Amino acid sequence: MSKILIVEDEQAMLIGLHDNLEFEGYEVDTASRGDDGLKKILTGGFDLVLLDVMLPGLSGFDVCKKARAGGIDTPIILLTARGEELDKVLGLELGADDYVTKPFSLRELLARIKVILRRAGNGTPSGSSFLTIGQIQVSFDAYEAKTLNGDVVKMSHKEFEILHYLHRQTGRIVTRDDILDQVWGMDYQPTARTVDNFIVRLRTKIDTDESQHIITVHGVGYKLVL
Incomplete structure (x- = not known):
């Protein structure tokens, strides 16, 4: 319950x-x-x-x-x-x-x-698997994230959903409007600035000084590179 x-x-x-x-x-x-x-x-x-x-x-x-x-x-x-x-x-x-x-x-x-x-969900579903994205491992089935050493990484549900959408589009450029439509839906009214702020938070968890995986395509949107 x-x-x-x-x-x-x-x-x-x-x-x-x-x-x-x-x-x-x-x-x-x-x-x-x-x-x-x-x-x-x-x-x-x-x-x-x-x-x-x-x-x-x-x-x-x-x-x-x-x-x-x-x-x-x-x-x-x-x-x-x-x-x-x-x-x-x-x-x-x-x-x-x-x-x-x-x-x-x-x-x-x-x-x-x-x-x-x-x-x-209610805990980790059986058979859920973790994908390595940058410096973390993520299970989109269980909405769980951890470091490569196994420590828990705190992520909001919207962060998971944005990252999941970027992962499904790996290597492709997605616009801010694409992310808004896919994650928040057509009935919601957040702005492009909202997306930018979520991307900043995701980068602090995924990217390192030596390696960037969420790439900004200026004037267009973002791209996930693995």
């Missing part, structure tokens, strides 16, 4: 989400303040976090940033009443995996949750 944490200060919303997710068969925990939510996230044990942006104590953006800085790679879906594109982009750049703008339909939210949990 997947365990979901809801961090939301609107009590009616919190209760409604809690009851509906329990009805769908999820184990649910809650917090109504950002600082309390962060404490629970840092303890681990959750398969997904629903995180409101406007919270007392700490904002959802700060919670997301601190969780990622603390090595937590649990998928995070931001819940936001804001419609500005800048806020959505900021959330993704801070490490959120998805966002849902209020008001949203329960059906839409449940669909997003199921997609992310399916991608995250």
